[in-house]
Ligand SMILES: Nc1ncnc2c1ncn2[C@@H]1O[C@H](COP(=O)(O)OP(=O)(O)O)[C@@H](O)[C@H]1O
């Protein structure tokens with residue numbers, strides 16, 4: 001559906017007067033997008049996830065036609081929108097894509113209805129719909145975005161969530177082949193953001209929209225997406241289903257960025273039926289790995305806090321049971337975090353609030369073999 005190949009975009013450094021990271025600058029230019037390629041399937045919600053400044057917005061704006069890339073190609077549904085080698089660069093207003101940005105800039109002097117109908121009214125004579133059809137189209141979009149009852153209200157008299165839905169409705173009304181969403185929920189407070197997240201997912205599913213979604217919020221990305229592409233310094237470092245990204249990060253950056261994790265380095269020792277004993281500072285840990293690990297090679301283990309379980313007594317049959325000491329405890333409402341000291345390593349645990357162990361206590365902790373992510377360091 002959407003194909004992006006070898007996209008490169010540089011900017012003159014300093015144009016915005018912002019400090020630039022030394023590694024992003026190239027002879028007075030900032031390499032904002034550094035040769036990225038990705039595919040988005042029909043009906044899919046595809047997310048570009050990464051920290052601020054990694055090139056998400058620039059990628060999205062290049063697809064939209066709001067930035068002119070240095071190199072690469074972009075096509076939607078087989079139509080080439082940009083190709084440097086063919087000198088094709090379709091202007092933004094002819095790409096027929098829906099866009100919703102963080103600052104959604106609805107038109108304040110118009111009613112809700114008018115905000116949505118306007119893009120249809122200003123279409124070229126050739127493309128303009130008959131009046132009746134236009135009305136039906138607007139009514140339908142207001143219906144799915146649950147704004148129908150507010151049609152006559154001035155757009156300024158709307159709550160944050162309603163304004164966000166309106167921006168979405170306006171982008172939808174032209175029935176775009178592809179929706180582009182750049183941090184559309186980041187101006188909303190936490191509670192509203194969460195409910196809008198479900199709302200967006202519902203609309204996406206119901207309307208079978210193909211979307212590219214940009215966010216720096218890993219929870220949002222995991223909750224919303226069919227596919228997540230994690231970006232770092234202008235590059236895509238991993239693409240996968242949310243579960244894959246979370247459970248099988250392919251590098252330290254991804255594991256670190258997606259949620260909080262414990263990282264423990266170690267050396268591979270003996271192996272048994274695809275399981276390996278890794279020697280670490282806190283003791284031996286058995287892990288399973290689908291790729292072969294060489295004896296004596298160095299690995300990084302990523303262990304999620306929620307996979308560390310605590311027990312006051314030793315459980316004789318438990319694999320990966322280690323001894324530690326609680327140094328800190330934090331109550332987080334729906335969970336309790338304990339920080340353990342395990343032979344000098346700091347390990348974070350996340351428990352059910354029923355389990356609460358006082359700092360200073362000696363404690364056994366364990367991690368299931370299949371929950372540990374192994375990141376080879378030598379390859
Ligand atoms: N118009 C511009 N002029 C100069 N530098 C820019 C411009 N737009 C973006 N950049 C730089 O490109 C890099 C990527 O920015 P951006 O795509 O906005 O990242 P993100 O959306 O992931 O936060 C950053 O270093 C940013 O400062």
Ligand SMILES: [Mg+2]
Pocket residue numbers: 056057058
């Ligand atoms: Mg951005």
